[in-house]
Amino acid sequence: MLPFRPPQIPAAFQGFLIGFQLGIDLGGSKLAIAIADAEGGLIAQQTRPSPLSGDPEADVLAIAEDAADLIARSDLAARDFDAAGFSVPGPVDHERGAVLAPPNLPGWQNVPLRDRMSERLGIPVRLENDANAAALAEWRFGAGRGAQNLAYLTMSTGVGTGLILDGRLYRGHRGRASEFGHTCVEWEGERCACGQRGCLEAYLGGAAWSRRLREIAPATSQVCALAGSRELVSPKHVVAAAGEGDAFACEEMERFNHYLARAIAALAFALAPEVVVLGTIATAAGEALCFEPVRARVETQVWPALRDELRILPIGLGEQLPYYAGVCVAREGSPG
Amino acid sequence: MLPFRPPQIPAAFQGFLIGFQLGIDLGGSKLAIAIADAEGGLIAQQTRPSPLSGDPEADVLAIAEDAADLIARSDLAARDFDAAGFSVPGPVDHERGAVLAPPNLPGWQNVPLRDRMSERLGIPVRLENDANAAALAEWRFGAGRGAQNLAYLTMSTGVGTGLILDGRLYRGHRGRASEFGHTCVEWEGERCACGQRGCLEAYLGGAAWSRRLREIAPATSQVCALAGSRELVSPKHVVAAAGEGDAFACEEMERFNHYLARAIAALAFALAPEVVVLGTIATAAGEALCFEPVRARVETQVWPALRDELRILPIGLGEQLPYYAGVCVAREGSPG
Numbered sequence: 001m002l003p004f005r006p007p008q009i010p011a012a013f014q015g016f017l018i019g020f021q022l023g024i025d026l027g028g029s030k031l032a033i034a035i036a037d038a039e040g041g042l043i044a045q046q047t048r049p050s051p052l053s054g055d056p057e058a059d060v061l062a063i064a065e066d067a068a069d070l071i072a073r074s075d076l077a078a079r080d081f082d083a084a085g086f087s088v089p090g091p092v093d094h095e096r097g098a099v100l101a102p103p104n105l106p107g108w109q110n111v112p113l114r115d116r117m118s119e120r121l122g123i124p125v126r127l128e129n130d131a132n133a134a135a136l137a138e139w140r141f142g143a144g145r146g147a148q149n150l151a152y153l154t155m156s157t158g159v160g161t162g163l164i165l166d167g168r169l170y171r172g173h174r175g176r177a178s179e180f181g182h183t184c185v186e187w188e189g190e191r192c193a194c195g196q197r198g199c200l201e202a203y204l205g206g207a208a209w210s211r212r213l214r215e216i217a218p219a220t221s222q223v224c225a226l227a228g229s230r231e232l233v234s235p236k237h238v239v240a241a242a243g244e245g246d247a248f249a250c251e252e253m254e255r256f257n258h259y260l261a262r263a264i265a266a267l268a269f270a271l272a273p274e275v276v277v278l279g280t281i282a283t284a285a286g287e288a289l290c291f292e293p294v295r296a297r298v299e300t301q302v303w304p305a306l307r308d309e310l311r312i313l314p315i316g317l318g319e320q321l322p323y324y325a326g327v328c329v330a331r332e333g334s335p336g
Numbered sequence: 337m338l339p340f341r342p343p344q345i346p347a348a349f350q351g352f353l354i355g356f357q358l359g360i361d362l363g364g365s366k367l368a369i370a371i372a373d374a375e376g377g378l379i380a381q382q383t384r385p386s387p388l389s390g391d392p393e394a395d396v397l398a399i400a401e402d403a404a405d406l407i408a409r410s411d412l413a414a415r416d417f418d419a420a421g422f423s424v425p426g427p428v429d430h431e432r433g434a435v436l437a438p439p440n441l442p443g444w445q446n447v448p449l450r451d452r453m454s455e456r457l458g459i460p461v462r463l464e465n466d467a468n469a470a471a472l473a474e475w476r477f478g479a480g481r482g483a484q485n486l487a488y489l490t491m492s493t494g495v496g497t498g499l500i501l502d503g504r505l506y507r508g509h510r511g512r513a514s515e516f517g518h519t520c521v522e523w524e525g526e527r528c529a530c531g532q533r534g535c536l537e538a539y540l541g542g543a544a545w546s547r548r549l550r551e552i553a554p555a556t557s558q559v560c561a562l563a564g565s566r567e568l569v570s571p572k573h574v575v576a577a578a579g580e581g582d583a584f585a586c587e588e589m590e591r592f593n594h595y596l597a598r599a600i601a602a603l604a605f606a607l608a609p610e611v612v613v614l615g616t617i618a619t620a621a622g623e624a625l626c627f628e629p630v631r632a633r634v635e636t637q638v639w640p641a642l643r644d645e646l647r648i649l650p651i652g653l654g655e656q657l658p659y660y661a662g663v664c665v666a667r668e669g670s671p672g
Contacts, residue, residue: 166501166506171502172501173609173610176642177607178606180605262520269516269519270515272512272515305510306512
């Protein structure tokens, strides 16, 4: 029997698209799959709970079956696709096409996802971490359309960031760049899960912030009332309570905006982007609670020449972001 | 009379080189001119005091005459050149090919240097600011050869920085990126000449540091002895006195290294470069006074994955750097 050779994107087709793209966004809780045409228009999409069994081989099989189902239901076949794109949480080894060890995917350790999936699907597979994938999606189809230089920051469990520089995804040496979640925003500050002190993630990341909230949220605050109990408080309750004018929640949002502005100022001096897109909690908090105060703070910390044409925006794709994230990885993620 | 049309780099030749390159590095004190062959080998070079009269038109004429002299003495003519490159202090308007208002070039305000020089020389001209030019030079011919991602920091009057990302010069929106001299390294810290507080330049820039030294250097320190008087102390005296073990000078170098490491740590998380090249004072201070302590500090502030393959190096081109800076702008600076 011949050794397995994963399907390759024909050299002549690299760089422009003629067929369909399959996009897969695998998160710790949801699996989103979409099919897009050559222009990026979504022609089919589905979301279901992530099939995470603890056994990555079984998980890959389940995901491939889901994808194959969606392809069949769309009256398409593997040969109609240029590429499949996989957006995964956590770091990716681009050379090996492997997912390293995302804390959100139990049992996944060095999974050679690119080859396994392309073998199952019969379609060439590209991989990116989810923040890079979302940066591509917001740049091509969302808030950052038309920009040459864009930074995307998303505050979920941690803080994920992606950079589009000079009109392409920037990955840095061995794909390790764009860890703005670990920009120091307070010298000798809070201890971060990464081991360093004062990282942006130690203030804005959902895990760190939830831990803090569960320690200090006043039992009488609207934050605790919305959560049901202090042990269940999370950033989304802060956003909701701040929207109702709760004093504690408003102070917490101020702290959030304060540290976020420090990171954006550093970004502006370093990279002079035209657009900074802020996802998740920032997008949920909206203009009054987050974007206006953040822009005002950035304004005091950055030169006019750097801030006057800098747009700080919420995501533009809303609930569609995971679909476009996967599709954008198929379109221009790393082929390895 | 036909309007002047500056010579253009023939489209067919853009991206590869067949002829000679003229490199011009104009600083506040020195003018360096070099001629390089297609491989970047220097075949002629000269340095003289910058001909700065206060009248940019006269200055441009003097520089062009110098360049024409060197070309003639090398038995070459304008037609033998692919391009001329101009490295200038301060910001450049790439669209207009203009030098904005460098504090080191008296009288220069919005000078359309690209068109003026190409008109005089009969050679297409490219422009970059000096930190970008030096970053290109150290990347192509100096300490950073072979790297895909490199940051260059030079501590002169201010702090200039240049970025090579994904194998090309990164300029950001309107060429405004790479202002790492204004990375905040101390919240609410020293006032910088730029108006912000706590900028790297407010600690490491020669102007700011000299001002501090002239206020606080103990009259009994070796720093003052070397300078002749406290009013004349500058960073180079700190480097020299620290080399002799002077306590005050060693403390000042520690402070320098402390803030430099903070900026490099931020750079590493953001961009994951393979090489950080530190020019001027850092290169002069050398391994024991600067590079070893900076590396040790960066090590405590950055993840192993980001620092293990990060090389923090002095410049590799020494006194030749200005020649290569100009030549590299000719080779791959902005054609506008």
